[in-house]
Amino acid sequence: MSLLSIQNVIKTYGDKRAVNNISLEVPEGTIFGLLGPNGAGKTTLIRMITNILYQDSGQIVLRDVSASDRPAHIGYMPEERGLYKKMKVGEQLLYLARLKRMPADKAKQQIDKWFSKFEISDWWDKKVDELSKGMQQKVQFIATVIHEPKLIILDEPFSGLDPINTNLIKDQIYELKQEGATILFSTHRMEQVEEVCEQIALINQGEVILSGEVAGLKQRFKSNQYRCTFRLPLALEINDWQAAAPFNVISTAADRGSIVLQLHQGQQADVALNYLLRQQLPINGFEEILPTLNEIFIAQVNGATEAKRADLSSTDLLSSPSPDETNEHA
Amino acid sequence: MHKIWLVFKREYLTRVRKKSFIILTLLVPLSILFLYTLPVLVIMLSKGGEEMRIAVVDQNEKIIIPGNNSMVFVKADQTLEELKSDYTSAGFDGVLSIGKLQKDRIPKVDYYSDKLLGVSNKAYIESRLKKQITKYKIEELGWKPDDFKKVKGLSVNIKERSSEAGDEDEDIASTATATGVGFAMGMLMYFVIFIYGSMVMRSVMEEKTNRIVEVILSSVRPFQLMMGKIMGVGAVGVTQFAIWAFVFLGINIFASLFLAGMVDPGSTGMAMEASSADSQEIMEMVESMTEQISQLPLGMITLAFFFYFITGYFVYAALFAGLASAVNDESDAQILTIPVGIPVLLSLFILIGMMENPNTSLAFWASICPLSAPIIMPARMAFGVPLWELLLSMVLMILGVVFFVWLAARIYRVGILMYGKKVTFREIAKWMLRS
Numbered sequence: 156m157s158l159l160s161i162q163n164v165i166k167t168y169g170d171k172r173a174v175n176n177i178s179l180e181v182p183e184g185t186i187f188g189l190l191g192p193n194g195a196g197k198t199t200l201i202r203m204i205t206n207i208l209y210q211d212s213g214q215i216v217l218r219d220v221s222a223s224d225r226p227a228h229i230g231y232m233p234e235e236r237g238l239y240k241k242m243k244v245g246e247q248l249l250y251l252a253r254l255k256r257m258p259a260d261k262a263k264q265q266i267d268k269w270f271s272k273f274e275i276s277d278w279w280d281k282k283v284d285e286l287s288k289g290m291q292q293k294v295q296f297i298a299t300v301i302h303e304p305k306l307i308i309l310d311e312p313f314s315g316l317d318p319i320n321t322n323l324i325k326d327q328i329y330e331l332k333q334e335g336a337t338i339l340f341s342t343h344r345m346e347q348v349e350e351v352c353e354q355i356a357l358i359n360q361g362e363v364i365l366s367g368e369v370a371g372l373k374q375r376f377k378s379n380q381y382r383c384t385f386r387l388p389l390a391l392e393i394n395d396w397q398a399a400a401p402f403n404v405i406s407t408a409a410d411r412g413s414i415v416l417q418l419h420q421g422q423q424a425d426v427a428l429n430y431l432l433r434q435q436l437p438i439n440g441f442e443e444i445l446p447t448l449n450e451i452f453i454a455q456v457n458g459a460t461e462a463k464r465a466d467l468s469s470t471d472l473l474s475s476p477s478p479d480e481t482n483e484h485a
Numbered sequence: 486m487h488k489i490w491l492v493f494k495r496e497y498l499t500r501v502r503k504k505s506f507i508i509l510t511l512l513v514p515l516s517i518l519f520l521y522t523l524p525v526l527v528i529m530l531s532k533g534g535e536e537m538r539i540a541v542v543d544q545n546e547k548i549i550i551p552g553n554n555s556m557v558f559v560k561a562d563q564t565l566e567e568l569k570s571d572y573t574s575a576g577f578d579g580v581l582s583i584g585k586l587q588k589d590r591i592p593k594v595d596y597y598s599d600k601l602l603g604v605s606n607k608a609y610i611e612s613r614l615k616k617q618i619t620k621y622k623i624e625e626l627g628w629k630p631d632d633f634k635k636v637k638g639l640s641v642n643i644k645e646r647s648s649e650a651g652d653e654d655e656d657i658a659s660t661a662t663a664t665g666v667g668f669a670m671g672m673l674m675y676f677v678i679f680i681y682g683s684m685v686m687r688s689v690m691e692e693k694t695n696r697i698v699e700v701i702l703s704s705v706r707p708f709q710l711m712m713g714k715i716m717g718v719g720a721v722g723v724t725q726f727a728i729w730a731f732v733f734l735g736i737n738i739f740a741s742l743f744l745a746g747m748v749d750p751g752s753t754g755m756a757m758e759a760s761s762a763d764s765q766e767i768m769e770m771v772e773s774m775t776e777q778i779s780q781l782p783l784g785m786i787t788l789a790f791f792f793y794f795i796t797g798y799f800v801y802a803a804l805f806a807g808l809a810s811a812v813n814d815e816s817d818a819q820i821l822t823i824p825v826g827i828p829v830l831l832s833l834f835i836l837i838g839m840m841e842n843p844n845t846s847l848a849f850w851a852s853i854c855p856l857s858a859p860i861i862m863p864a865r866m867a868f869g870v871p872l873w874e875l876l877l878s879m880v881l882m883i884l885g886v887v888f889f890v891w892l893a894a895r896i897y898r899v900g901i902l903m904y905g906k907k908v909t910f911r912e913i914a915k916w917m918l919r920s
Contacts, residue, residue, distance in 0.1 A: 202902075205702075205703040206703070207702045207902070226703055226704050226705075229703065231700070232700075233696075233700060235696045235904065236699070237698075239695065239697055251701075254488060254492075
């Protein structure tokens with residue numbers, strides 16, 4: 156059953172259509188990935204969900220909640236985030252919880268709960284600018300979830316986090332999900348999503364170009380390729396394989412320790428493995444190669460844009476993440 | 486409303502609890518208190534020295550100078566020449582010689598010593614001598630002392646009466662007093678607008694550059710955030726003014742009860758060394774000023790001042806907030822706030838011009854336009870304003886608050902989420918029109 160339902164939403168800035176007729180269903184209790192390159196319209200869509208902006212047309216419905224009450228049931232951590240630097244951590248969290256209509260005594264209990272969870276019980280009287288960046292991010296996360304929202308929206312939640320804090324936040328996301336929260340996770344970093352999300356929607360240029368369960372999508376877009384690894388370097392060259400084999404060998408690894416093969420039309424993996432075994436090769440492993448979301452996305456964007464004969468520049472961000480981003484999540 | 490209240494509370498409390506607020510609020514009255522008491526203290530401290538004994542050689546044998554707590558005057562038995570050569574062994578610090586009183590001439594007065602008298606001692610002696618000599622001169626002319634007082638107290642005042650006031654006997658205040666009061670109120674309003682308006686501006690910019698604004702906006706509407714902020718900072722201003730008013734009241738009571746009792750008014754320096762006739766003149770001036778101020782429609786002016794204080798603050802704070810939302814860094818801030826500064830400065834120029842002639846049509850229009858009325862109208866009221874003009878101005882002022890808050894909110898909700906790019910006035914105009 157979907158908690159958040161978005162139907163035919165359109166938002167235009169001047170003459171630029173940032174969100175073009177997007178429809179989405181976010182099921183309750185899932186971690187849902189909203190993916191797309193920078194400028195795809197993710198943040199605009201999120202701002203409409205959180206009532207920061209209003210859509211030009213279309214509907215956004217959070218189940219059992221009226222549109223004007225929506226903000227109280229949503230916890231939002233924007234990509235561009237911050238805190239009042241001169242305010243004490245405790246007062247700040249209390250203020251933010253009160254703005255979400257949580258009564259003061261309940262908010263205090265929540266703050267205590269999260270402080271003990273993150274082992275930061277002595278932070279109440281600390282000012283935010285006395286904290287390190289990593290510590291501030293913990294406070295930011297608590298601020299997002301303190302009012303026990305039904306829907307938690309995290310826009311690029313791991314950007315700027317060190318590996319330890321990344322794992323800490325990841326664990327909290329899983330835990331919140333266990334407790335029944337629904338999480339909408341927006342990012343342009345596909346590899347993060349494969350790990351965390353069950354369902355995704357791919358957005359490009361203001362439109363949903365693909366959506367569904369991660370596992371299902373991978374099955375749908377797989378190309379029947381398998382990798383076979385060997386104990387000893389293989390003497391066979393690509394051309395040495397018999398035409399009778401139920402597959403083509405596409406590539407051989409540089410150390411000759413593995414090959415990638417493509418099944419012939421209508422062939423099954425067990426037939427291929429059987430054939431390989433009959434060749435008495437020193438087989439170590441045999442696995443299916445599934446496409447990464449990145450590959451699926453690029454294929455989809457290319458397909459869509461080829462049809463439109465449009466500019467491809469927006470996909471560059473996906474195929475080659477900048478060096479500092481790679482380090483952050485190493 | 487609840488959210489505006491939460492924002493208001495945060496804006497108010499974080500400011501009022503700040504060390505800089507407490508220091509500034511206390512520092513202003515303390516520094517004024519310090520300037521107020523410094524001369525008195527200096528005089529009191531400088532009086533700590535030994536009493537001076539001054540020998541008086543009076544050729545008329547009748548002038549008596551009363552001593553004070555820094556000087557004693559002793560009628561000398563020796564001749565002037567004897568004393569001049571050796572006054573120290575006779576136990577004196579100096580010799581005062583007073584020449585013969587003659588018709589149509591002021592007697593010659595000399596003081597001989599190797600030490601100077603000091604400014605305040607000299608003024609004291611001069612004023613006492615003047616008093617005595619005046620007395621003899623009056624006798625010489627054959628006047629009675631009372632006649633002289635009558636002539637001296639003579640003054641001519643033009644009483645200005647409002648022709649529009651229904652009551653024939655109702656006076657309007659003198660031009661000078663009205664000018665003073667009006668100008669003071671206009672200036673005060675000018676400072677209020679700039680000090681607290683720019684406080685609102687900094688607060689908006691802080692939230693934007695801190696990037697907390699998007700978190701906040703996922704809980705409150707931009708309008709609620711802006712209003713809470715404007716009201717919170719406004720309350721800080723009211724608090725500060727209230728504290729100052731109380732402290733000044735306290736200082737005045739303290740000064741009139743405590744200091745006056747402690748210091749002998751006859752010896753507190755040159756200004757107070759004026760002859761009794763002079764001080765009587767000053768007293769009369771003060772009295773007539775107080776009387777004239779009390780002739781101003783004070784209750785009305787106070788109420789109106791309060792009204793314009795609140796509405797004027799709202800108009801300008803809203804404009805500051807709206808423009809600050811478009812700011813990305815400090816250098817933008819200066820350019821973007823120019824349009825807010827222009828009407829304030831213009832109003833100030835009109836105010837200065839109005840001091841010369843309060844009844845121009847420019848003054849009229851400026852006093853009903855919401856951008857200049859807060860500065861101009863209270864000042865004009867000191868000169869007397871027909872009721873309909875006041876009411877018109879107030880109605881327009883309320884409409885002005887609604888309009889400018891609405892306008893600022895439209896700029897604010899777009900500007901506050903606009904990062905990175907330099908915003909032009911044209912774009913801001915577009916935001917206003919966009920639904």
